[in-house]
Amino acid sequence: MTTATATVATADEGRRIRWADLAPFIALGVIVFLGVLINSNFASTANLINVITRSAFIAIIAVGATFVISSGGLDLSVGSMMAFVTGIMIMTMNGLAPAYGGWAIVMGAGVALVVGALCGLFNGLIITVGRIEPFIVTLGTMGIFRAFITFMTDGGSLPIDRSLREAYRPVYFGDFLGVPYPVLITLAVVLLGAFLLYRTKYGRRLTSVGSNAEVARFSGVNVGRVRAAAYVIQGLCVAVAAICYVPRLGAATPTTGQLWELQVITAVVIGGTLLRGGRGRIWGTVAGALILEIIANVMVLSDMVSEYLVGAVQGAIIIIAMLAHRFTGSR
Amino acid sequence: MPAFASLRADGLGKSYGQITVLSDVTLDIHAGEVHAIIGENGAGKSTLMKLLSGHASPTAGHIAMDGRAVSFANAVEAEKHGIVLVHQEILLAPDLTVAQNLFLGREIRRGFMVDDRAMDRRAAELLARIGSAARPRDRVSDLPLAQRQLVQIARALLDERKVVIFDEPTAVLANDEVAALLDIVRGLREHGVAVLYISHRLDEVQELADRVTVLRDGRMIGTWPAAELTQRQMAELMVGRELDMLYPHKRPATTHEPLLSVSGLEVDHGAQKASFDVRPGEVLGLGGMIGSGRTELIEGLMGLRPSQAASVVVNGSEIAHRSVGSMMEAGLVYLTEDRKGKGLLLDEKLAPNLTLQALEIVNPGTVLGRGAEMAALRKAVADYDIRVRSLTLEAGKLSGGNQQKLLLAKVMMTDPSVVIIDEPTRGIDIGNKSQIYEFIDAMVRSGRACIVISSEMQELVGLADRILVMRAGRIVAELLGEEINEENVVYAATSGTGQHTGGTA
Numbered sequence: 106m107t108t109a110t111a112t113v114a115t116a117d118e119g120r121r122i123r124w125a126d127l128a129p130f131i132a133l134g135v136i137v138f139l140g141v142l143i144n145s146n147f148a149s150t151a152n153l154i155n156v157i158t159r160s161a162f163i164a165i166i167a168v169g170a171t172f173v174i175s176s177g178g179l180d181l182s183v184g185s186m187m188a189f190v191t192g193i194m195i196m197t198m199n200g201l202a203p204a205y206g207g208w209a210i211v212m213g214a215g216v217a218l219v220v221g222a223l224c225g226l227f228n229g230l231i232i233t234v235g236r237i238e239p240f241i242v243t244l245g246t247m248g249i250f251r252a253f254i255t256f257m258t259d260g261g262s263l264p265i266d267r268s269l270r271e272a273y274r275p276v277y278f279g280d281f282l283g284v285p286y287p288v289l290i291t292l293a294v295v296l297l298g299a300f301l302l303y304r305t306k307y308g309r310r311l312t313s314v315g316s317n318a319e320v321a322r323f324s325g326v327n328v329g330r331v332r333a334a335a336y337v338i339q340g341l342c343v344a345v346a347a348i349c350y351v352p353r354l355g356a357a358t359p360t361t362g363q364l365w366e367l368q369v370i371t372a373v374v375i376g377g378t379l380l381r382g383g384r385g386r387i388w389g390t391v392a393g394a395l396i397l398e399i400i401a402n403v404m405v406l407s408d409m410v411s412e413y414l415v416g417a418v419q420g421a422i423i424i425i426a427m428l429a430h431r432f433t434g435s436r
Numbered sequence: 437m438p439a440f441a442s443l444r445a446d447g448l449g450k451s452y453g454q455i456t457v458l459s460d461v462t463l464d465i466h467a468g469e470v471h472a473i474i475g476e477n478g479a480g481k482s483t484l485m486k487l488l489s490g491h492a493s494p495t496a497g498h499i500a501m502d503g504r505a506v507s508f509a510n511a512v513e514a515e516k517h518g519i520v521l522v523h524q525e526i527l528l529a530p531d532l533t534v535a536q537n538l539f540l541g542r543e544i545r546r547g548f549m550v551d552d553r554a555m556d557r558r559a560a561e562l563l564a565r566i567g568s569a570a571r572p573r574d575r576v577s578d579l580p581l582a583q584r585q586l587v588q589i590a591r592a593l594l595d596e597r598k599v600v601i602f603d604e605p606t607a608v609l610a611n612d613e614v615a616a617l618l619d620i621v622r623g624l625r626e627h628g629v630a631v632l633y634i635s636h637r638l639d640e641v642q643e644l645a646d647r648v649t650v651l652r653d654g655r656m657i658g659t660w661p662a663a664e665l666t667q668r669q670m671a672e673l674m675v676g677r678e679l680d681m682l683y684p685h686k687r688p689a690t691t692h693e694p695l696l697s698v699s700g701l702e703v704d705h706g707a708q709k710a711s712f713d714v715r716p717g718e719v720l721g722l723g724g725m726i727g728s729g730r731t732e733l734i735e736g737l738m739g740l741r742p743s744q745a746a747s748v749v750v751n752g753s754e755i756a757h758r759s760v761g762s763m764m765e766a767g768l769v770y771l772t773e774d775r776k777g778k779g780l781l782l783d784e785k786l787a788p789n790l791t792l793q794a795l796e797i798v799n800p801g802t803v804l805g806r807g808a809e810m811a812a813l814r815k816a817v818a819d820y821d822i823r824v825r826s827l828t829l830e831a832g833k834l835s836g837g838n839q840q841k842l843l844l845a846k847v848m849m850t851d852p853s854v855v856i857i858d859e860p861t862r863g864i865d866i867g868n869k870s871q872i873y874e875f876i877d878a879m880v881r882s883g884r885a886c887i888v889i890s891s892e893m894q895e896l897v898g899l900a901d902r903i904l905v906m907r908a909g910r911i912v913a914e915l916l917g918e919e920i921n922e923e924n925v926v927y928a929a930t931s932g933t934g935q936h937t938g939g940t941a
Contacts (some may be wrong), residue, residue: 123501304803308794313792323740323778324793324846325760383783390448 129392144406160398161287162346168298169342169426176335177315181243183278184365185250189356190347193258207272217344225340229333255359264356277352282307299387315382376427440503440801442630449496451481456485460657465630471589472641475651489521510770516521518598535559535572567616577856582613638667653673683898684877695885700746703736721900722889729909742790769847773858787813794849816845856887893922
């Protein structure tokens with residue numbers, strides 16, 4: 106069997122197009138195409154920019170979730186964490202506004218990043234040091250963060266100080282050469298994430314931990330540290346999303362970010378990242394986030410299906426994506 | 437002897453596409469006979485018994501029972517004909533009780549309800565008959581490995597059988613348990629059951645079998661009455677050449693300072709305790725029965741298990757905090773016995789596998805160097821003769837032997853001075869075996885030191901310049917020079933002097 110001069114090796118095979126890897130992008134193309142067919146308003150520049158901007162929050166958080174899921178973990182707390190970070194950030198900004206004026210926004214954003222990272226670290230340490238299932242830990246922190254934001258808003262709304270609104274507004278509504286800032290921020294997060302995951306030693310170690318944690322451990326990889334770091338990255342992404350989110354509605358409420366964790370996980374999984382870990386697809390995740398938002402948009406624009414069924418369609422998408430995966434025989 | 441064999445294979449063969457894994461096997465098994473099948477790993481033993489037990493369908497030849505041709509679509513059909521295979525791996529539901537496992541899928545019922553009391557009673561009878569200490573209500577996950585094996589055998593024997601096929605049943609058993617198992621097999625023979633017994637352990641085969649069939653490279657070499665063959669002749673028939681040619685020449689004794697010295701190492705809270713050292717230019721063998729704690733001892737040394745040590749010195753420097761990383765930096769690497777579970781990322785490509793342990797060495801900066809990785813892979817493929825169709829394959833697609841060479845290349849990436857190899861040739865064919873022996877020889881002659889853990893006595897004796905024998909977590913003997921032979925290793929491993937017979941490890 107092995108005698109057949111098999112030592113001749115080539116690197117060609119890696120360049121062959123892998124259809125399974127392209128599936129999320131093909132699906133995105135098909136959905137855009139259907140959108141154009143169904144409603145002429147869909148393809149207008151204003152609508153497309155609007156859709157892409159709206160998908161920014163889920164996309165940014167989902168980049169972090171790609172790290173967590175690639176490492177073999179899961180984070181259910183991202184939606185609540187988003188709300189909690191938003192609340193802390195608004196309180197900080199409001200507190201600092203009288204003394205520092207516009208700089209309070211920058212300082213508040215800095216605090217948001219620190220708080221996000223700490224929330225992620227908290228999740229990561231309980232999971233790795235305490236050796237508890239990520240599902241359970243983040244289910245717990247999901248409840249904790251949600252309760253905190255409800256407490257901070259006293260069940261109502263926590264608005265940002267009037268004096269800051271005008272200065273902060275452009276972060277969501279502004280644009281550079283016609284490209285909205287949230288889209289640019291998303292692009293930056295995605296590029297950074299792709300670099301970290303694909304081109305650095307940390308990314309390689311993360312993938313190895315998700316692929317087989319025992320192999321990683323026996324190869325001298327500090328499995329706990331790598332995993333915990335993935336949750337910190339997730340926390341930072343949540344904070345970035347929060348920074349973009351605040352100027353949109355100008356307030357934090359107990360329902361901010363509710364059920365976002367489901368959309369985030371859906372985006373990651375239909376993007377081609379393996380839920381059991383070991384393979385992360387950053388660009389696929391972005392495609393996943395866009396697919397979810399575009400479906401919602403098309404349903405709102407068209408009168409065929411009630412927009413109250415958006416969640417059902419999105420839920421069906423993840424199941425169909427997984428079935429397609431199974432029956433095309435790809436891993 | 438009856439007119440017809442209980443089970444007869446006639447020109448049996450199996451091909452997967454172009455690849456033939458077994459061809460032209462003709463043998464018969466009579467009622468009241470133990471027929472042993474021996475052969476190296478990869479010789480086709482498992483394929484043969486899969487064909488005979490309905491787990492796979494032959495692509496050539498026929499199977500006959502009591503003179504009538506039969507064919508089995510699956511294992512259930514074979515069981516209906518009275519043929520059962522006792523698997524080597526433990527296939528039991530760990531959270532169920534022993535009795536629940538025994539009757540899984542064929543529960544005794546009373547109306548709509550399962551009759552636990554009746555099942556417990558029958559299970560107790562059966563367990564007593566085969567000499568198992570397990571009780572019907574024990575949970576399987578609470579039982580030691582050997583007891584689980586006996587439960588599995590009990591499950592196979594629950595119904596009356598004409599033919600029982602054992603696949604290396606003693607692989608996980610300690611010595612007294614082996615004796616009990618051999619008694620079970622003899623009991624079956626007296627009951628007129630035809631037994632097909634697959635094993636590596638030639639001493640068992642000689643003790644038990646009436647006839648022996650030898651397989652090599654998917655072909656049948658022949659069938660002999662067991663009494664006519666010595667163990668050495670059996671081994672040479674299996675290997676197909678003189679055994680002495682397989683191993684490199686031993687190296688001259690060295691008096692250099694040790695590269696690794698370990699004193700007062702305690703692993704798993706004292707389950708394993710040992711002190712030892714190894715010198716440059718030396719292959720140190722670590723022998724003992726399965727379950728004697730060799731792997732655990734080394735995993736403890738590497739900081740992979742809870743452990744403490746009075747002192748561990750690698751290359752002249754004391755290691756304070758032991759971990760795979762710190763040991764690697766000091767120049768000590770460990771190659772696991774569990775190639776698929778702990779050694780390689782089977783779903784990942786070759787290059788990431790090769791460089792995982794040496795990421796810092798291959799990529800000095802922050803960014804991964806794709807070019808450097810591919811260069812390292814090309815060099816490893818050439819240096820270790822890893823046979824691959826493409827450099828971008830996943831590691832899981834390589835054959836066992838090539839995986840083992842990749843794993844060896846992986847740990848050697850860090851240029852270690854001491855290499856510990858656990859079961860260097862488990863599950864790989866003879867050609868790759870002799871290559872790996874040559875690699876070990878070359879590495880040691882270049883001034884490195886190597887510790888080899890092996891359950892294959894011949895391998896241990898053939899490779900090592902010095903052997904430490906473990907029993908129940910302790911080193912009980914050191915063999916040097918002329919003392920190194922299989923008898924001494926086995927004697928020390930099974931009847932270690934000055935030690936309690938510390939139960940079944």
